[in-house]
Amino acid sequence: MTESRNVALIFGASGISGWAVTKCALSYPTPTTFQRVIGLTNRPLPLEKSGLPHDSRLELHSGVNLRGTLDEVKSQLQEKVPDLNDVTHVYYLAYSNATAYSMDVMGIRDINEGMTYNAVHAVDQLCKSLKFFVLQTGTNNYGVAVFRFQEHIEINPPLREDNPRIPSPWGDEIFYYAQVDLIKEANKGKSWKWCEARPDQIVGHVPVPTSMTYVEPLALYLTLYRYVNGPGSAVVFPGPYTNYVHTYTSSSQDIIARSELYLSVEKPEQAHGQAFNTADNATPESWAMVWPKICEHFGLQAEGASPEDKGWKNIDQWWVAHQDDYRKMCEEYCLQPREILPETWTFLSAGFSFLGRDRALSLEKIRSVGFTEEYPVGYGYMRVFDRLVEDDIIPSREAWLQK
Numbered sequence: 001m002t003e004s005r006n007v008a009l010i011f012g013a014s015g016i017s018g019w020a021v022t023k024c025a026l027s028y029p030t031p032t033t034f035q036r037v038i039g040l041t042n043r044p045l046p047l048e049k050s051g052l053p054h055d056s057r058l059e060l061h062s063g064v065n066l067r068g069t070l071d072e073v074k075s076q077l078q079e080k081v082p083d084l085n086d087v088t089h090v091y092y093l094a095y096s097n098a099t100a101y102s103m104d105v106m107g108i109r110d111i112n113e114g115m116t117y118n119a120v121h122a123v124d125q126l127c128k129s130l131k132f133f134v135l136q137t138g139t140n141n142y143g144v145a146v147f148r149f150q151e152h153i154e155i156n157p158p159l160r161e162d163n164p165r166i167p168s169p170w171g172d173e174i175f176y177y178a179q180v181d182l183i184k185e186a187n188k189g190k191s192w193k194w195c196e197a198r199p200d201q202i203v204g205h206v207p208v209p210t211s212m213t214y215v216e217p218l219a220l221y222l223t224l225y226r227y228v229n230g231p232g233s234a235v236v237f238p239g240p241y242t243n244y245v246h247t248y249t250s251s252s253q254d255i256i257a258r259s260e261l262y263l264s265v266e267k268p269e270q271a272h273g274q275a276f277n278t279a280d281n282a283t284p285e286s287w288a289m290v291w292p293k294i295c296e297h298f299g300l301q302a303e304g305a306s307p308e309d310k311g312w313k314n315i316d317q318w319w320v321a322h323q324d325d326y327r328k329m330c331e332e333y334c335l336q337p338r339e340i341l342p343e344t345w346t347f348l349s350a351g352f353s354f355l356g357r358d359r360a361l362s363l364e365k366i367r368s369v370g371f372t373e374e375y376p377v378g379y380g381y382m383r384v385f386d387r388l389v390e391d392d393i394i395p396s397r398e399a400w401l402q403k
Contacts, residue, residue, distance in 0.1 A: 006034045009087045012094035013039025016204045020253035040064045051207030066115035073118040087127040091134045109175035116179045132264040133194040137176035144359045158362035161275040193272035203380040204253030205387045211343035215384045222298040223394045227329045231299040238313040239352030244305035247284035249361045252380030262371045270369045277361040281374040284360035293378040312353045316345035333395040
């Protein structure tokens, strides 16, 4: 099959990762790698509101609910997507947080395991030209977000793909393990190949708001903080000291997307059956390094956390209390008002409050197969801020100077 006959099918195209893969697949690894790029969503995503390029190869299909039965999912795919037989590459980037931010972590596991099962078996049966399946998981493979049992989990960075799984019962809520196992089982005796990509906490932006992003609410908070308090004001890091100084490796949505496309298209033989960490670069970074860069971008003075700082600074409450100022700022700078959902604030506060252990990833494995693209420390955030400016969500730095 020639390169131009490749057809990409992306589950979760409205999410922070799926949106990036859908967008990148239209130009990477080459502008002609994919003949069709098919984005799937549960809820409607009109092209004009998607932030995706107007490209004749792009298709968006909604109404594919992976939480139904396998037969229902197959029927929805057959009804919505023409010529499923032509699909060659599948990217599974769907996630349900239907019970998230509650104590029902096992419910989250069961829902996502069931969704993955339906997607894998549906494409295995319907996509007769299938060549490669990509599963995106994350650093919770290493137990970094099993908050209930952190005292039982040893984390020794840099984290490597061959680290053993977190044993039961401490690792029972990590649904990534079940996702991988069911793909292995479905792949037995089949010609298609698969791999797993493991990013860290994702730096990115989606035009349609989602509860699974933290950069946009942070940018909105800092923008409004400057508007209320003036340029040069000191702004305190919103999390505790442990989160301010611990190290990690940022994973920007574009780097993740390009690495997944690279593995599946350029290195299918080497990638088959393997897991790969993916991140902006291999240099461990901390908020102590990134926070000053972000604040400088917004014309603010960064005030870091001190050892006495123990918790979240309730910037969500500050945001709610200054909604009159936010409306004025939007009018003054012709911005599109955005609603920050309570779930989004919870996601932001969790990332700033609970991920307080060093968790830097080793990138030796993905580098060994030739993927060498990287961003400097903090650069991924600047890309997101530029996109927020393009979408009229925050003012440009030039607009600030004109006032």
